[in-house]
Amino acid sequence: THEQTLDRDCRTLSRHVLQQLQSFDAAAQDLSALMNRIALAGKLIARRLSRAGLMEGVLGFTGAVNVQGEDVKKMDLYANEVFISVFKQSGLVCRLASEEMATPYYIPENCPIGRYTLLYDPLDGSSNVDINLNVGSIFAIRQQEGNDLDGNAADLLQNGHKQIAAGYILYGPSTMLVYSIGKGTHVFVLDPSLGEFILAIENLQMPASGSIYSVNEGNFWAWDESIRNYVRHVHRQPGYSARYSGALVGDIHRILMQGGVFLYPGTQKNPEGKLRLLYESAPIAFLVEQAGGKASNGTQPLLDIVPNHLHMRTPLIIGSQQNVELVESFIQQADANT
Numbered sequence: 001t002h003e004q005t006l007d008r009d010c011r012t013l014s015r016h017v018l019q020q021l022q023s024f025d026a027a028a029q030d031l032s033a034l035m036n037r038i039a040l041a042g043k044l045i046a047r048r049l050s051r052a053g054l055m056e057g058v059l060g061f062t063g064a065v066n067v068q069g070e071d072v073k074k075m076d077l078y079a080n081e082v083f084i085s086v087f088k089q090s091g092l093v094c095r096l097a098s099e100e101m102a103t104p105y106y107i108p109e110n111c112p113i114g115r116y117t118l119l120y121d122p123l124d125g126s127s128n129v130d131i132n133l134n135v136g137s138i139f140a141i142r143q144q145e146g147n148d149l150d151g152n153a154a155d156l157l158q159n160g161h162k163q164i165a166a167g168y169i170l171y172g173p174s175t176m177l178v179y180s181i182g183k184g185t186h187v188f189v190l191d192p193s194l195g196e197f198i199l200a201i202e203n204l205q206m207p208a209s210g211s212i213y214s215v216n217e218g219n220f221w222a223w224d225e226s227i228r229n230y231v232r233h234v235h236r237q238p239g240y241s242a243r244y245s246g247a248l249v250g251d252i253h254r255i256l257m258q259g260g261v262f263l264y265p266g267t268q269k270n271p272e273g274k275l276r277l278l279y280e281s282a283p284i285a286f287l288v289e290q291a292g293g294k295a296s297n298g299t300q301p302l303l304d305i306v307p308n309h310l311h312m313r314t315p316l317i318i319g320s321q322q323n324v325e326l327v328e329s330f331i332q333q334a335d336a337n338t
């Protein structure tokens with residue numbers, strides 16, 4: 001009915017956060033405002049992506065190399081700047097820690113300072129931009145602890161349970177924002193005509209097991225034998241499907257919605273894998289666990305891992321509980337045999 005449609009269109013992100021918290025105190029208002037800023041960043045990035053092929057200076061590389069040793073794409077830089085611009089005057093944050101910046105950006109003295117830190121990967125999977133495949137932004141929010149006078153942000157080097165909010169924005173056929181503040185995982189869809197993210201799925205519960213496995217099998221001979229044995233086992237099982245887009249957010253969203261498992265294991269060259277703990281794996285592990293799934297580095301729950309530096313990488317096994325436990329059983333078996 002007309003009322004139902006209207007009511008649905010009013011289930012915006014900021015209202016949802018306040019409803020979740022059943023509170024309107026300062027902390028709740030802060031979280032609602034933080035999520036609103038994330039939504040604004042998502043809208044600005046989605047708008048530019050939708051015209052990437054038509055605008056000068058959007059596609060392609062800047063010629064720079066980032067702290068990860070990766071070629072920086074123009075869209076990476078733009079997306080990074082969007083988050084800084086959106087949060088700089090918000091009065092909500094004191095620091096922004098990004099995949100694109102070697103050290104955190106400290107909000108300048110002449111701007112209002114808040115007590116939260118935003119950790120983010122502004123445009124994950126950006127190699128997909130030039131081929132018009134999905135890309136994503138990943139974010140986590142933590143409270144500042146202490147006063148970080150020496151500016152080395154040591155309080156950020158704590159495990160994923162310190163995240164008070166986390167999620168991602170998926171720039172796909174529709175733009176989706178998936179988030180959690182520790183009270184379930186919720187999916188919003190951007191209605192471009194309204195310029196609002198509208199609630200689509202509340203309290204998403206992922207399937208306990210699934211038939212999708214998502215891993216870059218091009219690394220097969222670079223993995224530990226235990227991972228090769230797991231994949232050999234999957235190859236022999238009827239009904240499994242391999243799905244891998246090379247962009248974490250889209251690959252994870254598929255697993256979140258349909259069940260199964262995503263893996264980025266260590267390789268001989270990169271024993272800790274490729275994905276960064278603080279602003280890729282931990283935020284996504286937070287969401288997946290809130291949706292009833294599981295995440296580990298193969299031997300330890302992902303959210304228990306304490307980073308030793310801002311850009312620390314860890315192997316990632318994540319998805320439906322039963323699928324993750326099956327992978328872990330191959331790793332435990334190999335460890336038992338050594």
Ligand code: P6P
Binds near residue numbers: 249
């Ligand atoms: P590979 C993108 O560069 C990224 O960081 C993730 O989005 C993605 O899951 C992974 O790397 C893909 O890495 O080595 O399989 O190409």
